[in-house]
Amino acid sequence: MKRYALLLLLPAFGVAACQSDPPPPPPQTTEVIGVVQDVSGACHVIVAESGASFAVRPGVLPPNALPGARVRVVGVIDPAQSCPGRTLLRADGGVTVIAEAGPPPRRMVRRDMGVPK
Numbered sequence: 312m313k314r315y316a317l318l319l320l321l322p323a324f325g326v327a328a329c330q331s332d333p334p335p336p337p338p339q340t341t342e343v344i345g346v347v348q349d350v351s352g353a354c355h356v357i358v359a360e361s362g363a364s365f366a367v368r369p370g371v372l373p374p375n376a377l378p379g380a381r382v383r384v385v386g387v388i389d390p391a392q393s394c395p396g397r398t399l400l401r402a403d404g405g406v407t408v409i410a411e412a413g414p415p416p417r418r419m420v421r422r423d424m425g426v427p428k
Contacts, residue, residue, distance in 0.1 A: 338387040339387065340385060340386070340387060340403075340404065341387060341388060341400065342383065342384070342385050342404075343357060343359050343384045344359065344360055344381070344382070344384075344409070345357045345359035345365065345381070345382065346379065346381055346382075347376050347377065347378050347379065347380045347381075347412075348378060350372065350376070350377065350378060353368075353393070353394070354366035354367070354393075354397060355367050355368070355369060355372055356397060357384060364396065364397040364398070365384070365397055365398050365399075366394040366397040366399050366400065367384060367386075367399070367400050367402055368399075368401075371402045371406055372406055373406060373408055375408055376406065376408050376411075377411070377412045378412060379412030380408055380409075380411050381408070381409040381410040382406055382407065382408055382409060383406070383407045383409055384400055384402050384404075384405075384406050385402065385403070385404025385405055386400045386402040386404050386405075387400070387401050387403055388400060388401070389401040
């Protein structure tokens, strides 16, 4: 009986040795409300209400998020951080336009006054 008990303990030790550590906790979700400052280049810049600069990758902002638009970005901080001077956000939760930028400036129409007759 003692021989069999020892043989039954070996698989139990093997299973215990294969158990891995628990997975790391998911990254903390970040919410940023700010104004779109720049949409050119590899990083689209958003300035938060606190004055901090954040960036998102091209294609993340909706088409109506032009410079001057107020947006809400929900996501996590990207570990790549490939935008110097700004914190890169991975917008997993999406981007919502709160207020669009004002209407484009009106162009003044110049009419040729000419020479009066």
